[in-house]
Amino acid sequence: MKNKAIQLLGESILPGESKTIDVEIAKLHTTTKLKIPIIIERSKIDGPIVLFSAGLHGDEINGTEIVRQIIIKKINKPKRGTIICIPIINIFGFVNQSRQFPDGRDLNRVFPGSKTGSLASRFAHFLIKEIIPIIDYAIDFHAGGASRFNAPQIRIVPNNSELKELASVFNTPFTLYSKNIQGSFRNACTRLGVKMLLFEGGKSLDLNSEITKEGVEGSKRFLAHLNMLNPKKEIKPNTNKTIFIEKSYWIRAHFSGMFIGLIKIGSYVKKGDTLATISDPFGKIEHKVKAPNNGYLINVNDAPIVYQGDAIFHISTQLEGLN
Structure with missing residues (x-):
């Protein structure tokens, strides 16, 4: 694509050009059109094409805030190459503050989709056919669901040295x-040769400034590694190194009741440490x-309330290089 126009959604983006393409994905039953803005910034210098995306689940608002800050801080104006930002993929869910598409499906389980399938499946097909084929690298931002707060983390497949290097560069506190x-956006992108990092941080229907900062600063380090970061943007030093977690599992509640967590997210705990209490509302147990x-x-x-069997803590059991 050296010094040539990039073709995206029927439009040409020339070297050095900025463009926002409003994609009409469908109409509501009221005939109201729903459009998704896709924001493209291209340098005059040839280089990789990077996608920053969020809102695959419409209630995971913190990811949208990270991409929004990447845009308003002009981090998306690259030194070389092209940066594409999609702050909200599932605009339906975002409007309704819901995880699902209007057809009740989880968009992140229907990829690569179908041209003649359900509404979610059709949109997944659109993304895979129209946008992903030109992408080299992608970071997709997510948050924990159902009141579960994720420590900032990158998720990558095992045994991939290039993704491991990129995760080390992004440098969240943890890499899982x-x-x-099967059916996920990450899986479909991987099959098409896109090098994707999946960011998890915070929880649904919530904005957290610390999570946002981790996502923004990690994105800057990622772009700097690719020699794409705008030279006007500074990278804040981070002397800590990401902790690679090979195995982990969910601790589940043995009782129902009022739940009070006592340990800060991201903490290292030892066997036998008290993590939380579960109490009845009448002061007896x-x-x-x-x-x-x-x-x-x-x-x-x-x-604040959990039921017997609910997942309450996700804890590591094996770190890379350690038993």
């Missing part, structure tokens, strides 16, 4: 090895939740 899920093993708490349930 996790296999691609209080159960302690104790750590079953040493490990980092990478997700905490923020719900």
